[in-house]
Amino acid sequence: MSQHAIPESSLLSLGQVRSLLEWVRNETDEQSAEYPLFVSMATAALLPGEAIRLRFDDVTLSDDGFGELLIRGAERRRVPVAPELVRVLRAWIGTAALKTGDPLFPGERGGPLASSVYRRVWKQAREEVLRPDEVAAGLGEHVASLRDSCLESWLKAGVPAWGVAEWSGVTASWLAVRYPHCFRLEDVELDWAHLTEVMALPDELKS
Numbered sequence: 001m002s003q004h005a006i007p008e009s010s011l012l013s014l015g016q017v018r019s020l021l022e023w024v025r026n027e028t029d030e031q032s033a034e035y036p037l038f039v040s041m042a043t044a045a046l047l048p049g050e051a052i053r054l055r056f057d058d059v060t061l062s063d064d065g066f067g068e069l070l071i072r073g074a075e076r077r078r079v080p081v082a083p084e085l086v087r088v089l090r091a092w093i094g095t096a097a098l099k100t101g102d103p104l105f106p107g108e109r110g111g112p113l114a115s116s117v118y119r120r121v122w123k124q125a126r127e128e129v130l131r132p133d134e135v136a137a138g139l140g141e142h143v144a145s146l147r148d149s150c151l152e153s154w155l156k157a158g159v160p161a162w163g164v165a166e167w168s169g170v171t172a173s174w175l176a177v178r179y180p181h182c183f184r185l186e187d188v189e190l191d192w193a194h195l196t197e198v199m200a201l202p203d204e205l206k207s
Helices: 014-027 034-044 048-053 083-096 115-129 132-136 145-156 161-168 172-178 192-199
Strands: 059-061 067-071 077-081
Touching (some): 014 034, 014 115, 014 145, 034 048, 034 083, 034 115, 034 145, 059 083, 067 083, 077 161, 145 161, 145 172
Antiparallel strands (some): 059 067, 067 077
């Protein structure tokens, strides 16, 4: 995983992500795995390889609208699944008639969806949805841009960095290097009255 900082202007906005996902949903067959794959990456901050390795057994979808994905790797981790993704995965599992042991996102021959297939769809989506100058500048060039956009959104929404790090399998320091614009002190609203109260010296030390 790259540890280079990403300028804020180089990240897909939420609006752009939604437009790209909408194009994929409308332009691919409902039996194709690209749409649920991309939604999983965009809302659970998965790397392409992590998403492709998921199996039916790694998904837990509870009745309360939330769920969980088990990411298997050098260090296993569990990623929360928001209701929006739960709905997409429930529909996809039913449509694809998935069962125990099956890849969550299978290709035409039954194995995991090939990277060449979903990359081709992603390339088409970018060319149709983004402006020519955005495409030329490389905005969202790689499908992993969906993960970057999700991580940035989590941080901007106020999810603690340690929580984002745990969900995404990185460290809080990696997040600070990768998305420095999410850690600007000038963007933090400090409760100075509470901070003053917390840091106040006891009376015997004030003189």
